[in-house]
Structures are given as structure tokens and as C-alpha cells.
Amino acid sequence: MSVFKKLFKQTFIYGLATVLPRLLTVILVPLYVKVLLPEEYGIYSTVMAFLILGNVLLSYGMETAFFRFITKNVSQQKIVQSTTLTSLTISSFVFLGITLLFRNNIAEIAEFKSEYVTYGLIILALDALVVLPFAWFRVNEKPTRYAVIKIFNVVINLAFNLFFLLALPKLAETSAYWNSLWFPENKVAYVFIANLIASAVTLLVLLPLYIKIGFGFSKTIWKQMMKYALPVLFAGIAFSINEAFDRILLKYLLPENIAEVQVGLYSACYKLGMFMTLFVMAFRLGIEPFFFNHSKESNAKTTYATITKYFTLFGCLILLGVVVYIDIFKQILIPNSQYWEALKIVPLILLANLFLGIYHNLSVWYKVTDRTKYGAYISAFAAIVTLVLNYILIPYMGYMGSAIATLAAYGSMMVLSYLYGRKYYNVPYDVKKIASYLVLAIVFAAISFYIFNGNIWIGTTLILVFAAIMLYSEKSEFLKIIRK
Template structure:
């Protein structure tokens, strides 16, 4: 199988594992926005950034370190696996124990009800315990197993959400005994976390056999080397969590208390329309990361990386324009409650920001394969500083629009910085003219479609067709070769 065919096959499967669960999950958005007030949905939206940050802290860069050290010395593969498993399990148990001991103090400090803190701690612990099993499947090129378990997790989550939010209220009205005892009429938000918790628990149970396969073990020397490699990745992850989700948390704390939760709610709901770019970018990254390490020693590695980045940019630019063209249709399907629509103005900005982030992930190959992960940390910290500074500056004036602008500024800067430093340490012959042309064409057409013509189909659809014609004109040969395969 050709290298590109193998890559795109695995990317498609990882994409299925990412897109299908998220596509099922996005079904919950109209259910939530109809069942919950913006203030209630804002509780969920403001707690999720802390869960995202917790996921980063509890994995502390070990996924990337695992890929690097597994491919460095095949004779030490088993001890590397065992060391990572022992390290992650020990740290997770310690985290959960301390979190439960100090749950009251955490609830007061973060301004959340204590039961939300407990839900978050348990979810974080269970998710951390399956980090290595999922990485093991990726490392051993078993994307189907990876995809099946991911989909299994979200199907449980989806089914429980549907039951708790749609079915349970009816059962509670018709029956005054059992169903009434578990129906939280005034706290429907809790069901979101309970469903997530049960799904995470089921996933962990499915993964237990892999624990016996990998087995616990520990090599102090290897662990120290991996931690040195992983620490900059951890810093990058913390910075990414700030860039990705802390805008919602800052909305909660920087806006007046009487409107904060509602603003978080409508922003978080409309932000979901950016999920289409996030899905594509995440699926591509999951498929490409093992490939980057495995293919680094090939003679034509740099040329291959350049082509991959061009293909990503083309597809990402098309997705950006496509979502904008059909944004009115999508908002009616996803964000069904008009009370949330005032935040639709941020959708093009968030889509473009996530496209820049996806390109950054492709450009980041240079510091991963050259063991210069500290540069990834530097760049990510710069992005986080931009995010925080602009959010503190813009939120009091522009509310969630300031959040979207800060996200775009951070990801755009990170993309440019990665390209700039990569030229020095690992020069890759990227086709900047084509990448720039497709991105600018997509951005220009998206701006016309959304902000000038309000996604009017008579204007927007022809713009999308023009983009496709330009794409076919310049990439005719490559498209024909792909179709022949």
C-alpha cells in the first residue's frame, strides 16, 4: 500500500472515531439548548475548560513521549510501555485521592457546587487511566479497535443523555416511586456529567485487559528521559488548553455576575459550529502523528511532509467555506433555540482559528522529530499569553466576540512562529503560494458570504463552486491520480 494511501486510510478511520462520536454528540446540543436556559448551559460550558486542563495535566505529555521512545529503540519497547503505564496510573490515583480530600476547598475557590467538582474529578481520573491504552492502539496501528472503543464510549454517553433529558422527565411525571427518586428536576445539568462519568467508567472496564497485556513495570532511567522530553509537551498542552477553552471560563469571571452564565451559554452553543473544522483537524492529527515519527528517517520525508500540509490546507479551506455557506442551515439543525443565535457572529472567526491550529500541528513536525520540543512549549506559551491578554482586554468591551478574536490571534501567531523557526532547524519545502492562495480565497469568499450577504444561497453556493473550480484547475493532476487509485 502506498505511503499516502496508508496514511489517508488510517486518517479516515481515526476520523471516523472522531467525527462520528462528535457528530452523535452534537445531536445533544439542540436537546441541551431546548431543555436548559443559557445560564444553566453556561455551568457546563464554564466547567469544561477545567476538565480539558485536567486532561492535559494528568497525561503530562506522555502520549508524545511514548511515540518518540517506542521508535527510538525497539528492544526497550516493553519496558517503555510498562513504565508509562505505571507512571500514569500512580499519578492518577494520587490526583483523585487529593482531589476528593480537598473537594470542599476546590468548590469554594472555583465557585462551583461541590457535586460538580466530584463529577469532574472522577471523569478526569477515569479518562487518564485509558490514555495509554488508546496510545498503544495508535502506536501498534490498530485504528479500528481504537475507533470502536471511542464510538462505544460516545454511544453510551449519548444514550444516557437522551434518557436523562428526554425520557426521565416523562417517567417521573407518570410514576411517583422509583423514577422520581432519581429525577433531578432543578439540576438537569448534573445529568450531562453523570452520563459522561458512566461512559468513561465503561470505557475503562473495556480497557482493563490491555493493562494485563502491557503489565506494570518501571525503569527510572527511561522515566527520567521521557519526563525531560515530555515536560515541554506538557507546557504546550497547558497553553493549548488555555487557548482552546479558557475563554469560556474567563467570560464567567470577567463579565457581570447577572449576565456571565448566559453569555457563556450562548457562546459555547454557537462555538459548537466550529466543531466541523476541529473534527477534521483532530482526525488528521491522530493519523499523522505516528506517521511523522515512523517516516522521519526516509529520504524524501520533508517533501512528503510538505505535500501533506498542502493537502490539509486545501481540505481545511474548503471546510471553512462550506460551513459558512450553509451556516444558516446548520444553526437551525444544531443550535435550534433562537435565544442562542446572537453569538453566530463568532462562527467564521472560530473556524478560521481552528484551521490555523490544524496547520500549526502539521508544521510542528520539525520540533518533534528533532527532539526540540522546548520550542513547541515556547510557541504555545506565546499563544497562551496572547489569549489571556486579549481576553482580559476585550471581554469587558466585546464579550464573547473578544474571545473569538483572541483565539484567532493566538492560533494564527503560533502557526507563523512554527513556520519561521522550522525553516532554521528542519526546513521543509512547503508550497506557501498555493497554501496562501487557497486560504485567502476561502477567507475572502467566507467574508462575503457571511458578513455581507448573510449566507444567501444565491450568492454563497456559486462562491463555493468557484472555489472548487479553482481547486480542480490547479490540482487536476493530483486529483486524477487519487481518483485512479
């Protein structure tokens, strides 16, 4: 099997495991917008934004460090595995114990109910405890097992969401027992409980892998891993700011009487950008181990360049597809028309996430050369862009300011990574072609969305024209890959 076919297969399987959990959040939007008030959906979205930052803090770069060290020295693989597992397990329990003691103080500062904070803290700890098992599946190229367990998590989460929000209210009308479990004034809590149950069940399923890997600790290896991981952690913190702080800042920078409603509108329409996010995440899961495993190949740089070009091509098609058919997607995923006023953010969010995906491809240079501190620098710069632009624009433009800030942040990450990469690990990217595809896709998307107001026939024609140009330009290379 050729390198590209193997990468495609693994990316497809990882994609299923990545797409379905994120797709769950999209599928549940119609349910949430019907059952939850906009301000309640805003509360849920803001808490989940805090959890994104929490997930980064509790994994503290050890997943990426694990990938690096497990392939760096074959003779030390077992101690690397056990050291990583021990480190993440201890830190997770210490975090949970300390934060639960101060949950009321945290709730007061964050302006949330204490029970929401409690649910969030437990979810964070449970998710941190499965970081290493899932990483183990990836590094040992077991994408099917990885996918099955991830999909199982989705099924559990979805089932309990449907039970709590649809079945339980009806059951409450039939008996006193079920009625005692239903609190219609606090529907948001059930969403968090469903997430908590799914996380707990997933950990139980993965516990046998704890036994297989085993606990152990090498202080020397741990120090080396932490030295590698800390820049990744800082980059992750900065990245979480770019990904989630727009909702947090909207909550605290807008007037109190409209803040949570605006967060709800923004978050619901942001979900339409998930089509690009899902593609980027699935690709990243397949490509990250691939970067390390093939870094010593003689044609590694040429391979990286080819992958980046085709990633951009498919990303451009997704951008056009969602923008052109946005009127169809909104009817299916956001059936409540009061949310549609925020649809204007969707093209910006799609493009921003495409830039982010290109950045992930370009980031190979600092990962395989052990210059992870540059990843931290780039993400930190983008985080500053996010914070500054949100702070400046939100009071005047509301959620549109957040969308602009997201685009600027991810765009700056892409450009900076390319410029630094040319200096330290010069990959022969076909910049002219990549830039041409990007510009053409952006122009076509703008024509469809802003000039012809989403006219499906004109938009479809533009997609076909783009696809024809792509196939004509890349025909020979496509045939070479297929024949290998």
C-alpha cells in the same frame, strides 16, 4: 498501498472515532438548549473547559513521549510501554485521592457546586487511565479497535444523556421510585453523570490491555521520557488555555448577572466551529504517528509538504461550506433562536481552527528533531496572546472579544512554527499556493457571510468556483496520488 492512501485510510478510521465523540457534543446541543436554561448550559460549558486543562495535566505529555520512545528503540518497546502505563496509573490515583479530599475547597474557589467538582475529578481520573491503551492502539496501527471502543463510549454517553434528560422525567411521573431519582432543579448533574458512566465503562473495556501490556518501571527510561514530555506538558497547558480559557474568562470577567448566560450563548454557537475542529483532530490522530514512522524516509520532507498543502485545501472547503450553509446548520443544531445572536463568532472560530490544523502540520519539525521545548515556547506565546486579548476585549466586546483572541492565538502559533521550522528542519512547503488558497477562501467566506448575509445561491457559487480552481491547479498531483 502508497503512503498517502495508507494515511488517508487511517485518518478516516481515526476520524470516525474522533468525530463521533465531538459530534456527540454537537448533537446534544439541541437537547441541552431545550432542557437547560442558558445559564445552566453556561455552567456545564465552564466546567468542561476546566476538564480540558485537567486532561492535559493528568497525561503530562506522556502520550507524545510514548510515541517517540516506542519507535526510537525497538528492543526497549516492552519496558517503555509498561513504564508509561505504571506512571499514568499511579499519578491518576494519587491525583484523585488528593483532590477528592479538598473538593469542597476547590468548589468554593471555582464557584461551583461541590457535586459538579466531584463528578469532574472522577471523570478526569478515568480518562487519564485510558490514555496509554488508546495510544497503544495508535502506535500499533490498530485504528479499527481504537475506533470501535471510542464509538462505544459515544453510544453509552448518548444513551444515558437521552435517558436522564428525556426518559427519566416521564418515568418520574409513573412511580415513586423513578420520581426519587429525578431532580428537575439540578439537570446539569445528569449531564456529568452520563459522562462519568461512559468513561467508567470504557476503562472496564480496556482493562484487558492493562494485562497485555503489564506493569513495570524503568527509572532511567522514565526520566528520559519525562525530559521529553515536560515541554509537551507545558505546551499542552498553554494549548488548553488557548482552547478553553475563553469560557472561563467570560465567566469571571463579565458581570455576574449576565456571565453564565453569555458563556451559554457563546458555547452553543462555538459548536458550529466544531466541523473544522473535528477535521483537525481526526487528521492529527492519523498524522502524529505518521510523522515519527516516516521521519527517516529519504523523501520525508517532500511528503510532509504535500500533506500540509492538501490539508489546507480541504480545510478551506470546510470553512466555506459551514459559512455558506450556516443558516441551515443553526436550524438543526441550535433550534433556539435566542442563541443566534452569537453566530457572528462562527467564521472567526472556523478560521482559527484551520490555522491550528496548519500549525499541527508544521509542528513536525520540533517533534522529529526532539526540540519539543519550542512547541512549549510557541504555545506559551499564544497563551499569553489569549489571556491578554481576552482580558482587554471581553469587558468591551463580550464573547466577540474571545473569538478574536482565539483567532489571533492560533494564527500566531501557525506563523511562529513556520518561521522556526525553516531554521531547524526546512520542509519545502509550497507557501505561495497555500497562502493563495487561504486568502481566496477567506475572501469568499467574507463575501458570503458579511456582504450577502449568507445567501445560499451566491455562497454555493463561490464554493464551486473555489473547488474548480483547486481541481484545475492540483489536477496532475491528484492523479499521481490516486494511481499509486
